[in-house]
Amino acid sequence: METIENKTLPGREECAGALKNVFDAMYVLNGKWKLPLVLCLMQSPKRFNELQKEIKGISPKVLANELKDLELNFLIQRNVYPTTPVRIVYEATAYSHTLKNILAELSHWGENHRNKVKGKI
Amino acid sequence: METIENKTLPGREECAGALKNVFDAMYVLNGKWKLPLVLCLMQSPKRFNELQKEIKGISPKVLANELKDLELNFLIQRNVYPTTPVRIVYEATAYSHTLKNILAELSHWGENHRNKVKGKI
């Protein structure tokens, strides 16, 4: 009864709720780097330096902050392997896979929108 | 072959592309108010003051800015009805409905995540 079947928007009475939900989701996912980072780690676990190389333009400070934020929200996990020297590997959590649909939709929309905007210039 | 069927994430070779797509999408949709505003207008067209009342906490300056941004991205339309006094009514465009899936997914995820975070405190 309460499931979002067929991706229809909720009716009037649930609008305020949907508004709050979207607002809350954006509070967590907002920012320039969070979703690209999660997407990148869903591809494969990676080390700090690998992330810096893959996500072009991110500075170590910002990367460290974003990783902490994402960890607090259960979206990624920081693994420390006690080898010498220690290897620190970040990976997407099982929970982060709840973002799969959002990421797929965003990727699709972003590509489409880029083409639309290009066409209008 | 290249379609995103069944919402699976793209493979390795398309990762960079997906990264860019998500990055671009977030560039447009980022911010505290844009998606809630679009969602609100998809419900029904509204006037400036109605939006101020419905989207709690937004100031007129910020609202005016966000509306301009959204108009530039073809997501909403500003209609001026030459009655006396003029009525200005904002409405979601047909194009904005390409965000339906994203909004539905975000609403769903936001609600779920709020509950998850609550449970952990």
Next chain:
DNA sequence: GTAACCGCTTTCCATTAGGTAACTACTATA
């Protein structure tokens, strides 16, 4: 005339996000 409403704009200010560069502690390699 005066007050109030509409759709903003303007000014000012505080907070946040994000960027640069240098630096640290540790380990490994030459």
Next chain:
DNA sequence: TATAGTAGTTACCTAATGGAAAGCGGTTAC
């Protein structure tokens, strides 16, 4: 011993975001 890599931290700076308060030009109601 010197150099380089790893995983960040620190200090400093700028730009963008966002909020409060007031005002403004027009219209309408009293």
